[in-house]
Amino acid sequence: xxxxxGIPLHKQISDWLKDRIESGTLKQDEKLxxxxxxxxxxxxxxxxxxxxxxxxxxxxxxxxxxxxxSFVTDQRSHHSFSILNDFSEELSDxxxxxxxxxxxxxxxxxxxxxxxxxxxxxxNKTHAVEIERIRLGDNQPIAYDITWMPIFYGQLIExxxxxxxxxxxxxxxxxxxxxxxxxYRVEATLADEVIAGHLEVEPDTPLLLxxxxxxxxxxxxxxxxxxxxxxxxxxxxxxxxRRANPTSGEGxxxxxxxxxxxxxxxx
Amino acid sequence: xxxxxGIPLHKQISDWLKDRIESGTLKQDEKLxxxxxxxxxxxxxxxxxxxxxxxxxxxxxxxxxxxxxSFVTDQRSHHSFSILNDFSEELSDxxxxxxxxxxxxxxxxxxxxxxxxxxxxxxNKTHAVEIERIRLGDNQPIAYDITWMPIFYGQLIExxxxxxxxxxxxxxxxxxxxxxxxxYRVEATLADEVIAGHLEVEPDTPLLLxxxxxxxxxxxxxxxxxxxxxxxxxxxxxxxxRRANPTSGEGxxxxxxxxxxxxxxxx
DNA sequence: AAAAAATACCTGTAATTACAAGTTTATTTC
DNA sequence: GAAATAAACTTGTAATTACAGGTATTTTTT
Numbered sequence: 001x002x003x004x005x006g007i008p009l010h011k012q013i014s015d016w017l018k019d020r021i022e023s024g025t026l027k028q029d030e031k032l033x034x035x036x037x038x039x040x041x042x043x044x045x046x047x048x049x050x051x052x053x054x055x056x057x058x059x060x061x062x063x064x065x066x067x068x069x070s071f072v073t074d075q076r077s078h079h080s081f082s083i084l085n086d087f088s089e090e091l092s093d094x095x096x097x098x099x100x101x102x103x104x105x106x107x108x109x110x111x112x113x114x115x116x117x118x119x120x121x122x123x124n125k126t127h128a129v130e131i132e133r134i135r136l137g138d139n140q141p142i143a144y145d146i147t148w149m150p151i152f153y154g155q156l157i158e159x160x161x162x163x164x165x166x167x168x169x170x171x172x173x174x175x176x177x178x179x180x181x182x183x184y185r186v187e188a189t190l191a192d193e194v195i196a197g198h199l200e201v202e203p204d205t206p207l208l209l210x211x212x213x214x215x216x217x218x219x220x221x222x223x224x225x226x227x228x229x230x231x232x233x234x235x236x237x238x239x240x241x242r243r244a245n246p247t248s249g250e251g252x253x254x255x256x257x258x259x260x261x262x263x264x265x266x267x
Numbered sequence: 268x269x270x271x272x273g274i275p276l277h278k279q280i281s282d283w284l285k286d287r288i289e290s291g292t293l294k295q296d297e298k299l300x301x302x303x304x305x306x307x308x309x310x311x312x313x314x315x316x317x318x319x320x321x322x323x324x325x326x327x328x329x330x331x332x333x334x335x336x337s338f339v340t341d342q343r344s345h346h347s348f349s350i351l352n353d354f355s356e357e358l359s360d361x362x363x364x365x366x367x368x369x370x371x372x373x374x375x376x377x378x379x380x381x382x383x384x385x386x387x388x389x390x391n392k393t394h395a396v397e398i399e400r401i402r403l404g405d406n407q408p409i410a411y412d413i414t415w416m417p418i419f420y421g422q423l424i425e426x427x428x429x430x431x432x433x434x435x436x437x438x439x440x441x442x443x444x445x446x447x448x449x450x451y452r453v454e455a456t457l458a459d460e461v462i463a464g465h466l467e468v469e470p471d472t473p474l475l476l477x478x479x480x481x482x483x484x485x486x487x488x489x490x491x492x493x494x495x496x497x498x499x500x501x502x503x504x505x506x507x508x509r510r511a512n513p514t515s516g517e518g519x520x521x522x523x524x525x526x527x528x529x530x531x532x533x534x
Numbered sequence: 535a536a537a538a539a540a541t542a543c544c545t546g547t548a549a550t551t552a553c554a555a556g557t558t559t560a561t562t563t564c
Numbered sequence: 565g566a567a568a569t570a571a572a573c574t575t576g577t578a579a580t581t582a583c584a585g586g587t588a589t590t591t592t593t594t
Contacts, residue, residue: 008547034574045549058325066575067556114332184505188455188473188498206455206473231455238451238505275577301544312579317545333545334586
């Protein structure tokens with residue numbers, strides 16, 4: 001087995017094993033080669049092998065037993081079911097028409113935002129594209145968001161009409177980069193002066209803050225988004241189900257959905 | 268600093284740091300002592316310190332930046348919505364111990380709360396059991412909620428220790444009434460005087476308000492719950508996945524089982 | 535005074551060595 | 565033959581050493 005230069009050995013090895021597990025070459029509960037065998041195979045020290053195996057253990061791809069060996073974890077339990085929407089899809093089921101107002105499209109150095117850099121898995125780079133938008137439904141402000149993207153993805157969408165199309169849409173339809181997974185984080189917050197202005201609400205109005213990291217194939221992060229929703233315009237609904245998935249006819253895998261629900265005007 | 272025998276050094280060190288982070292001695296984004304400082308402090312090698320720090324990094328308690336140091340991650344416990352949980356299950360992933368403080372257990376006539384009556388599918392009846400509780404994690408207030416149940420279900424749980432057991436638990440374990448489905452609604456709101464007092468925060472602090480209707484077999488509503496979460500203690504996370512069910516062996520059809528639900532209310 | 539270089543400090547990677555402690559299998563002893 | 569022992573395997577823990585590479589500050593040069 002040959003390893004490249006420039007990429008950490010332990011990463012190459014864990015990636016190699018990950019491939020083997022995810023492709024099914026190594027099946028469930030199958031024993032991995034021992035640490036000594038692996039270190040001989042790759043001609044690296046046992047410490048490096050252990051570093052690689054620990055990565056897999058942390059990601060719950062393998063489990064290890066002292067005196068026995070390392071084994072492949074049950075793969076099935078990790079996948080979840082739910083829907084991933086972009087903003088226009090969120091609004092598509094309502095009578096409202098979605099649009100956006102582009103406030104800025106700039107390149108920024110995120111030296112003081114290590115959180116974003118780590119979300120986007122940007123090891124050495126600090127430059128990113130920052131996109132600031134107001135989201136409208138029937139020309140009324142519904143949300144305000146800032147999106148950060150690695151330059152690689154940011155340059156792709158440059159020139160496209162972001163007032164008409166979503167990033168999601170451009171990446172998927174124009175460049176065939178599908179967004180496969182998203183991690184949402186929901187909090188409550190208050191509108192500061194700037195955001196209140198954008199959303200046309202009073203300062204200190206409660207807002208829903210949803211942070212989202214979107215990933216494409218291979219769990220590669222594409223963008224990190226911080227979105228403030230007007231609480232009087234939108235709430236989120238989620239169905240959690242303990243019953244079996246009706247389509248698959250399988251066992252008791254919980255179904256879930258995270259769909260926005262729009263409040264009706266009360267005037 | 269002295270370390271015991273019999274317990275792995277790296278574990279003792281990671282536990283010590285974990286304590287320091289969870290107790291708040293080390294605050295959010297605060298820099299940890301450098302690896303060299305720690306190895307001197309505990310009189311162990313840097314490898315051992317790194318082993319301990321990696322544990323914390325895996326548990327998402329710290330993040331590390333090459334050339335800068337290690338820092339404390341956002342402290343708030345974040346947990347997934349994916350399964351249907353009760354409060355103690357929500358906290359079980361954290362190191363906190365869940366308990367409740369029962370404020371009131373009364374019977375009420377909900378003549379002015381048609382919303383609740385319709386959620387609970389109570390056609391002609393207007394009487395319901397109302398339960399008011401404060402939810403604690405490590406004896407600190409994390410949430411405040413009010414639960415309304417039809418008399419039929421409410422009388423069942425009367426007499427049980429609601430400070431120790433959740434309604435969920437009592438219904439399922441004592442009466443074999445399983446909660447099969449839940450509908451959550453997430454909003455942002457402000458703490459009023461009363462709730463602020465219960466949660467020990469300032470009035471007008473932003474809170475996450477989660478309304479939930481829980482159903483048993485046959486889509487029969489069992490209780491409606493209005494819960495206010497302290498935003499500084501808990502945030503909600505959700506993973507959304509577009510990928511097909513790997514077990515079903517199907518194609519990449521995005522799962523769209525449920526349509527968004529609309530809020531129709533008149534206040 | 536501004537730009538470039540040196541430096542001190544930080545985490546990241548990786549080899550080597552040694553021994554501890556589980557698990558299984560083969561061997562010896564009773 | 566059954567039980568105890570030894571051997572051969574596995575992963576776990578931990579020290580030591582060395583250098584790479586990122587970051588920030590200070591010093592030197594221009």
